[in-house]
Amino acid sequence: MKGLRTTAFVSVILLPLTISPVAAQFTGPTPSGNVMTVEQARSQPVDTYVLVTGSIVAHLREEYYTFQDETGDIRVEIPDNVWAGRPVGPENKVQLLGEVDRNRSGTVYLWVKSLAIVE
Numbered sequence: 238m239k240g241l242r243t244t245a246f247v248s249v250i251l252l253p254l255t256i257s258p259v260a261a262q263f264t265g266p267t268p269s270g271n272v273m274t275v276e277q278a279r280s281q282p283v284d285t286y287v288l289v290t291g292s293i294v295a296h297l298r299e300e301y302y303t304f305q306d307e308t309g310d311i312r313v314e315i316p317d318n319v320w321a322g323r324p325v326g327p328e329n330k331v332q333l334l335g336e337v338d339r340n341r342s343g344t345v346y347l348w349v350k351s352l353a354i355v356e
Contacts, residue, residue, distance in 0.1 A: 276308035279345050285337045294327045312346040330355040
């Protein structure tokens with residue numbers, strides 16, 4: 238009886254470990270954005286996904302930065318997990334996939350979902 242309880246206990250502990258990797262291998266659709274400039278992104282409705290290319294030129298505070306392309310600049314929110322430990326400076330050209338959003342004061346910004354360094 239003791240062996241059966243031990244086996245059941247170990248099974249319950251290990252079950253989440255076997256399920257997690259499967260969920261991480263999702264192959265279905267994910268958000269993708271239309272390629273556009275900052276100027277075009279500013280006029281998009283909230284919740285629209287956009288893909289912009291340019292440079293991150295300043296750190297404002299916490300997770301907020303200024304992103305700039307040839308048409309202007311826009312505030313972006315880049316969560317720590319999106320950076321993935323990569324160093325990025327104003328000299329790097331990056332491509333951001335972000336969701337258009339507005340803060341309480343009406344300022345348009347991009348909530349960044351992914352960041353790719355463009356070579």
